[in-house]
Amino acid sequence: MDDGRAVISVLLADDENLIRAALRTMLDLEPDIDVVAEASTGDEALSKARAFTPDIAVLDLQMPVLDGVEVAERLREHLPNCGVVIVTSHGRPGYLKRALSVGARGFLPKTTSASTLADVIRKVAAGGRFVDPEIAAEAISAGDSPLTPREADVLEHAAEGASVEEIARRVSLTPGTTRNYLSSAVSKLGAANRYEACVIARRFGWI
Structure with a gap:
């Protein structure tokens, strides 16, 4: 009706x-x-x-x-x-x-x-x-994350142990662009490498 x-x-x-x-x-x-x-x-x-x-x-x-x-x-x-x-x-x-x-x-x-x-x-x-x-x-x-959504996305996949090529495939980006996002995320979080960046981001609930 x-x-x-x-x-x-x-x-x-x-x-x-x-x-x-x-x-x-x-x-x-x-x-x-x-x-x-x-x-x-x-x-x-x-x-x-x-x-x-x-x-x-x-x-x-x-x-x-x-x-x-x-x-x-x-x-x-x-x-x-x-x-x-x-x-x-x-x-x-x-x-x-x-x-x-x-x-x-x-x-x-x-x-x-x-x-x-x-x-x-x-x-x-x-x-x-x-x-x-x-x-x-x-x-x-969680507070404000310094990461863009794409940076958080690729970092989350990195936290799962995926390779750059696999991350790129999952998020529909080129390997080069994926590396750039990972590098930017590591820099913004003041981390030594992507694995340390994952630990920091997860601690604050950003990934």
């Missing part, structure tokens, strides 16, 4: 096809939410957003080419009326602060229930904001 609510058009962007399909299936059950487009990379998300001008863009934090924060930053410039909700499996404080600084109005983990995501979409569409309380508390306690 029509309850009188306006329909909210949504763009879904996630490079994992199964997750994106599951999100669409769940959101399609909501009578006031219409998924009008999907994307699997950051640049495709921008292209689809320009083509469909959705009310809300639900963006995966980590995508090839452009990550969710970078897409949010460009949407603020080109489609300021499009509200951005970022979903992530990596709730690092640095990502949250950067996302909010570029205009994202929702930030929540991928473990969030479908009903909560739908409610957040409605809240953001109405001009409100929502940040997952647990992620927000971690961000407050």
Whole structure:
């Protein structure tokens, strides 16, 4: 039955096809939410957003080419009326602060229930904001990270013992660019090497 609510058009962007399909299936059950487009990379998300001008863009934090924060930053410039909700499996404080600084109005983990995501979409569409309380508390306690999201990303993979080539493959960068990010992270943290940088960053909750 029509309850009188306006329909909210949504763009879904996630490079994992199964997750994106599951999100669409769940959101399609909501009578006031219409998924009008999907994307699997950051640049495709921008292209689809320009083509469909959705009310809300639900963006995966980590995508090839452009990550969710970078897409949010460009949407603020080109489609300021499009509200951005970022979903992530990596709730690092640095990502949250950067996302909010570029205009994202929702930030929540991928473990969030479908009903909560739908409610957040409605809240953001109405001009409100929502940040997952647990992620927000971690961000407050961690303080400001000197690392950019990309630096934190490559450093986290380095902490797992991955080689430069493997890190580059995982984060969709060239080995040279990956080395530059690692070098920058080591320098910013005042560490002797990438392994010491990982220890420092983890101590402060930045990765």
